[in-house]
Amino acid sequence: MQLTEDDLYRSSTQFRKWSFTAQQLHAQRQKTNLSATERVKANVARVRAQRAQQAADSDSISSGVDNCSGASTPNVVTSAVEVNCLTAEEELKIVNDFCERAIALGTHNNFPSPVVPTCIQYMRRFYLYNSPMTYHVNIILRTIMYLATKVELCTVGHINVGPFAEGAGRNVTTESILAPEYVIMQGLRYNLDVRHPFRGVKAGNMEMLEILHGKYQGPSQGLKAAEVQAQMLQIPMKVNGPAMKMPANKVEERIHQAYSTATQTLRNVAVLTDAYFLYTPSQIWLAAHLLADEPLTLFYLNLKVPPSHPTYPKLLTTLRNCATLISSHRLYVYNTLPQAEKDAREAIHQAEVKKLVQKLKNCRDPDKVDLVKLNQAQKRDAVEGGALEESKAKRRKVARETYENEADAFWGPELANKAE
Amino acid sequence: MTSSATADGGQDLAEQMNDAVREKFVMGGFLGEGTYAMVHKAHYRHDPSQVFAVKKIKLNAEYHNGIAPDAIREMQFLSELTHPNILKLIDVFSSKDQNLSFVLELAPRGDLEKLWKNKDITYTAADIKAWTNMLCQGIWFCHENFVLHRDIKGSNALIAADGTIKLADFGLARRFADPGTRMTTQMITRMYRPLELLYGCSHYGGTADMWSIGVVMAELVKRDWYLGSETDIQQVSVICEKFGTPTEETWPGVSALPYYVAPEKQNNMVGTTANRIARPRSWWRQEFMLLGDDGAEFIKGLLTLDPQKRFNSRRALEDKYWTNMPRPTKKENLPKEGGGEKAVGDDLKRKGGETPTNGRADKVARKLDFGAM
Numbered sequence A: 001m002q003l004t005e006d007d008l009y010r011s012s013t014q015f016r017k018w019s020f021t022a023q024q025l026h027a028q029r030q031k032t033n034l035s036a037t038e039r040v041k042a043n044v045a046r047v048r049a050q051r052a053q054q055a056a057d058s059d060s061i062s063s064g065v066d067n068c069s070g071a072s073t074p075n076v077v078t079s080a081v082e083v084n085c086l087t088a089e090e091e092l093k094i095v096n097d098f099c100e101r102a103i104a105l106g107t108h109n110n111f112p113s114p115v116v117p118t119c120i121q122y123m124r125r126f127y128l129y130n131s132p133m134t135y136h137v138n139i140i141l142r143t144i145m146y147l148a149t150k151v152e153l154c155t156v157g158h159i160n161v162g163p164f165a166e167g168a169g170r171n172v173t174t175e176s177i178l179a180p181e182y183v184i185m186q187g188l189r190y191n192l193d194v195r196h197p198f199r200g201v202k203a204g205n206m207e208m209l210e211i212l213h214g215k216y217q218g219p220s221q222g223l224k225a226a227e228v229q230a231q232m233l234q235i236p237m238k239v240n241g242p243a244m245k246m247p248a249n250k251v252e253e254r255i256h257q258a259y260s261t262a263t264q265t266l267r268n269v270a271v272l273t274d275a276y277f278l279y280t281p282s283q284i285w286l287a288a289h290l291l292a293d294e295p296l297t298l299f300y301l302n303l304k305v306p307p308s309h310p311t312y313p314k315l316l317t318t319l320r321n322c323a324t325l326i327s328s329h330r331l332y333v334y335n336t337l338p339q340a341e342k343d344a345r346e347a348i349h350q351a352e353v354k355k356l357v358q359k360l361k362n363c364r365d366p367d368k369v370d371l372v373k374l375n376q377a378q379k380r381d382a383v384e385g386g387a388l389e390e391s392k393a394k395r396r397k398v399a400r401e402t403y404e405n406e407a408d409a410f411w412g413p414e415l416a417n418k419a420e
Numbered sequence B: 001m002t003s004s005a006t007a008d009g010g011q012d013l014a015e016q017m018n019d020a021v022r023e024k025f026v027m028g029g030f031l032g033e034g035t036y037a038m039v040h041k042a043h044y045r046h047d048p049s050q051v052f053a054v055k056k057i058k059l060n061a062e063y064h065n066g067i068a069p070d071a072i073r074e075m076q077f078l079s080e081l082t083h084p085n086i087l088k089l090i091d092v093f094s095s096k097d098q099n100l101s102f103v104l105e106l107a108p109r110g111d112l113e114k115l116w117k118n119k120d121i122t123y124t125a126a127d128i129k130a131w132t133n134m135l136c137q138g139i140w141f142c143h144e145n146f147v148l149h150r151d152i153k154g155s156n157a158l159i160a161a162d163g164t165i166k167l168a169d170f171g172l173a174r175r176f177a178d179p180g181t182r183m184t185t186q187m188i189t190r191m192y193r194p195l196e197l198l199y200g201c202s203h204y205g206g207t208a209d210m211w212s213i214g215v216v217m218a219e220l221v222k223r224d225w226y227l228g229s230e231t232d233i234q235q236v237s238v239i240c241e242k243f244g245t246p247t248e249e250t251w252p253g254v255s256a257l258p259y260y261v262a263p264e265k266q267n268n269m270v271g272t273t274a275n276r277i278a279r280p281r282s283w284w285r286q287e288f289m290l291l292g293d294d295g296a297e298f299i300k301g302l303l304t305l306d307p308q309k310r311f312n313s314r315r316a317l318e319d320k321y322w323t324n325m326p327r328p329t330k331k332e333n334l335p336k337e338g339g340g341e342k343a344v345g346d347d348l349k350r351k352g353g354e355t356p357t358n359g360r361a362d363k364v365a366r367k368l369d370f371g372a373m
């Protein structure tokens, strides 16, 4: 009695809630972007109107408190021009960049293995239904990383937020880490389990070694362990290359090398693509392995599913598509380029990202800038509003206005320069 | 769900999705209070005949690290595990005061601990076989999914309206560790904790859960606590006194575990004389006479000290005990907790299909059965 990989995967939330076709992904990102864009525009218009009103009021009583740093803060509220929002493609580029930063952050903090890949999938899932214009990637990334450590490092029991905040950078408070937790939980739809391809690639690696050592017991298309072993010693080095006899220790090296390359690809590239949304964990690891050593991977695959099997062509096409997705990622392509070319391309890429992050500064949703205050207001809301149903709405309004005012303060003082 | 910033009250898409989930349910009466949660009945707004238990996680003022790990684990694992013998997590939402609520399958018939404690209920060996089998199936599914439960006990084996056992409370669960990873040994309620954990072995596996199932099964047989004690050290004594102190011969590698005490050094036994050799088969048959010979063999497989030799969940399900006579009682014929019935009587009536039609008559019948044994 044993469940297959597929049985296990099909019951997972990753399959049930977070698997899409490329078209569905694209459509959802467009939808999220559209809805965020409308909100940003509406909220900015509201804040501008309020400021204009307040400016008018304060003019009439001529209180001249508002001449601070407004002019030096370029932001959307103080300007009269139409807000220039990010497109869905631009949002994705920003999210992608922060996923890359997550890898750097994880390396810097020495987080154990599944924390960073899980963090990255949380980021990608969260921003499928949320826009960076609403929730800034920088703030969300920290909390998501914290959440990923809580989920993946269960050995420790619990992870103290204090040291985590200290490690997360200057001016990062524990409150700023914890405040977005519920927003993120909602965005992840409370699905915290991520199915990675790492366990699978390890199992595949162990099986290949079993084959090599004549101990293989899995499906083998009627061949004996010794026959499969003999075939393995003759796998060509290159696709369509000549069969050649290799000594067992060389093949063992080859298997280790393929595993190591595939794992690197999975950790550093595949996680940064839409692969988890589009393919199953076994498809992803086989694709990465295919990129690392195609003849070896096909040999292994053909043992499991004979090329004569009706589903074989479709399976191979899926693997190749997944491999293409991975191998067309910027960072994978870099592996094939000379250093100078790579540096040149990376400089262009960084410049583009920088511009986008700058653009994001000018199209943020003014209601969601300070998540700590927002969170406090919501809690206060709930506590105060809990008692009396009718007074709830009123209290909420007061509470919301409180943080809106605080948000306004953050956005810089009144429209002094504009009113003049 | 269009996004007019004014009409949606400043809510983003995720908040709207959360609220949509919350709005699906109407809260009902109080079911119980646990250490970390308040549990209420609830039903679908669109279909009041479908009832649930909503577990609202209490805000822990002592805990300063955001959402508590217990809640995280329950969310992480329960939503992945869909199996008839695992309590289904139907939905999760958070309320305005940012408390998490879990919408769970309703299990209105109490739990296995309440059941053996309730002296109004009588049950047979075939009933114990049915309950234990459902527990084994539930844990087998967890283990196939690489999840360790780590808190199996009678009170975490809930009973659904139709008598099905539902494994609940995944607050201490975790994924199987990769080889070499250390896990904390302060897991599993002490009475159900296997010796390898008490000895400080930090890379245990699925068989740790199987020990706990063995203890639950023994409690069902004895209708009493089986391996109780006040401290971890006492617990070791209680286990060793019952089953014999393991040695390198009976459990290779045991002497290397951090808190292992060899039989000759063990002088803090609870009873008068320590039994230091493994128990013979005859002892098991005597101890669990109610289960019959094959049942005694089976529980011996669960309550084996060496975790390598103990039954894993797959092995347990393959045992001949299940197919031998008496066959496990069909779940519609299992004796049922009466108290829960009263508490949620109204819901049960409305539940239609899943309602046992003859709860009380059945109880009488079971009593007679038991007398005939």
Ligand SMILES: Nc1ncnc2c1ncn2[C@@H]1O[C@H](COP(=O)(O)OP(=O)(O)O)[C@@H](O)[C@H]1O
Residues within 6 Å of the ligand: B031, B032, B033, B034, B035, B036, B037, B038, B039, B053, B055, B087, B104, B105, B106, B107, B108, B158, B169
């Ligand atoms: N799924 C459920 N169906 C019916 N009642 C339940 C359910 N879950 C819990 N309860 C009731 O709520 C009480 C407390 O829940 P519990 O899960 O034990 O909380 P905790 O784990 O925090 O102690 C239980 O004793 C039981 O009476």
